Amino acid sequence: MSDLLATKQRQFNEAMERYEKIPGYKLIGRFVSFTNVSLQIFLAILVVPQSIGLLSQVLTFGLAYVLTDFVNGLVHMYMDNNDDYDSYAGPLIASFHLHHRTPRYKENPLHIVYYNESGSKLWLVFFLAVSVVAVAKGIVTGAAAYGLLYFSVLSSVAEVSHYFCHTPQNKLVKFLGNLRILLNIRYHAQHHLKDNYSYAFLNGLSDPLINRIARKFYAGYKNTTDLHYARYEGPGTENR
Ligand SMILES: [Zn+2]
Ligand SMILES: [Zn+2]
Numbered sequence: 248m249s250d251l252l253a254t255k256q257r258q259f260n261e262a263m264e265r266y267e268k269i270p271g272y273k274l275i276g277r278f279v280s281f282t283n284v285s286l287q288i289f290l291a292i293l294v295v296p297q298s299i300g301l302l303s304q305v306l307t308f309g310l311a312y313v314l315t316d317f318v319n320g321l322v323h324m325y326m327d328n329n330d331d332y333d334s335y336a337g338p339l340i341a342s343f344h345l346h347h348r349t350p351r352y353k354e355n356p357l358h359i360v361y362y363n364e365s366g367s368k369l370w371l372v373f374f375l376a377v378s379v380v381a382v383a384k385g386i387v388t389g390a391a392a393y394g395l396l397y398f399s400v401l402s403s404v405a406e407v408s409h410y411f412c413h414t415p416q417n418k419l420v421k422f423l424g425n426l427r428i429l430l431n432i433r434y435h436a437q438h439h440l441k442d443n444y445s446y447a448f449l450n451g452l453s454d455p456l457i458n459r460i461a462r463k464f465y466a467g468y469k470n471t472t473d474l475h476y477a478r479y480e481g482p483g484t485e486n487r
Pocket of ligand 2: 350412
């Protein structure tokens, strides 16, 4: 084993120890869930009274769908390739990597999954805070305001879409997966089988572009971050 790998494995275990021992790290997840869902509701209250017509609604929703898949896929790519375990964010990064070790989720009602998994999206808190201020002040209105709302809600829906790939699927979810409206279970399996591949997880539509970006900028996770938890024997992420 290389010295670098041994160091990373030690740093990973230390980061997970901090995640388990320092209550703040698990509290961050709960705070992020609460803040994201509250701000989404608040944004909806500001946006929904605005009328933009059916055609604009459909176009805005479609554009938001593609952009959500792309941006969330990029964040996933960044996180899967991040091994900065010694930083303040280290415990959150390490616990994130355990989604490759234990992809299966605890089964829960969907609104609970939506709420809990929104807690892994710290970046969305900042996005929503700026969006709420911009819409409340009238800086962003109409279709653009709906775009912000759809993007933020679909970012949480993407987590539910990924949840469906690691829990037993009912017929409707299978149907939506086959239509590629949600993430297709066989398609997403490639992310876990191959390396540096198919990071998008709302429906995977933007993967051809993300795969190219990943190949250009990252070495992948199979020979890096996936090996860092090889000597970790503790519990997994809270909701898994
Ligand atoms: Zn991943
Ligand atoms: Zn997965």
